Amino acid sequence: MRIRYFAWLRQRTGCAEEEIPLPPGVRRLSELKLWLANRHPRLGEALAAKGVVRCAVNQDYVAEDIELSDDDEVAFFPPVTGG
Amino acid sequence: MRIRYFAWLRQRTGCAEEEIPLPPGVRRLSELKLWLANRHPRLGEALAAKGVVRCAVNQDYVAEDIELSDDDEVAFFPPVTGG
Amino acid sequence: MIRVQHEPFDPGVELARFVASRTDVGGIAVFLGRVRDRAGDTPILAMTLEHYPGMTERKLAEIEAEARRRWPLEDTLVIHRYGRMMPGEPIVMVAVASAHRHAALEACSFLIDWLKTRAPFWKCEETPQGERWVEARTSDELAAARWERRSAASSGQSPAQSSFS
């Protein structure tokens, strides 16, 4: 799967994106977040705080704890500030 | 005083403006309207109908029955439709 | 700035000039009104705008001043034409610059609403059946009335403004 980070979250992971296989034991978004929090502790801090990180799966906003598959694109970013 | 007519009221009086001395016995706007209704019967019809004619004295809207003087400019016109 | 003129204007040129006059402003809202080629089912061949010279400029200046009292505006522009014009030609342009986008958009809406019910212009349409004077619409009166100050309790805020937090 493809994981993407934007804005200051990208600065916390040190990478804009990474290709990884769906990690063992990870089937849902909440599980992926825990796995990524372990991999990138400074991302983990942000994920642990309420309302700080938005998530999109396959370029759509996702608020629920949906099931993931290996060909998903999952993105993490702060609330948007365009316009 | 100067009396001005706009839009279809101008077509009813046949003139865009007229210079007249403040007519004898006319001191208030309501009295001027009666005098003009007599002078221009088709204007009178419009003045008699409710909400059809707007009035401005010295280029400000006037809804009240104010007192007039000989150097006033009084205008009659339908509700505006610009923009 | 208020401009009442017979000559056509180019909205693109006017916007570019308005934009160029201030580089420090965040938001610019514009409304452009043009002659339509039909009114309902009736083709409009041309439109003539009569106005009351002197009173027009005075009323537009009052409306502009009122907008500047109500919203924190950096700049305003109102251009309104009179005389005969063809479908597609611009009649009116309102441009508002503000640091706050809702102020710009609301003031733009306010300016066009009040202008439509207070500035002494009258439209006469040329149709295949002849000329006819456009009648004032109740919907324009209602739109303008939205901006009336309701009471002292609203403490100087417009109704729409107070709904924005």
Place this chain on the structure above:
Amino acid sequence: MIRVQHEPFDPGVELARFVASRTDVGGIAVFLGRVRDRAGDTPILAMTLEHYPGMTERKLAEIEAEARRRWPLEDTLVIHRYGRMMPGEPIVMVAVASAHRHAALEACSFLIDWLKTRAPFWKCEETPQGERWVEARTSDELAAARWERRSAASSGQSPAQSSFS
């Protein structure tokens, strides 16, 4: 139409083109957002907009489609830039054409409100003290929430629309 681009654009040229594309439309509303030269007391030297390519276009298209569902619009244009830009440069332009001026103005307001809270852009400001990411504002969330459909009882009308008679 949606355009997401790095290159600067000229608002005057864009408006002229938008106007020229339709001669049958009465009202055109425009909002133009530009880089400000300061944020509060802090000078802004430059601004960089990061975005999520692909998702940006998708979200803007959704927002545009929603505006066209809600109001009777003849044409819409959304231009949004990304990359580094200087104070005074345009960031975003929304243009809406409609036979009805309130539809045009409201849809313009809606588009910018939803775009600000849904399109994946992030602003990073360059200040004399260094770079900093702009934080999302609660006021933008509230502005966007005005346009949420409240319930089935509102019968497909936006809150603001229903206030217009």
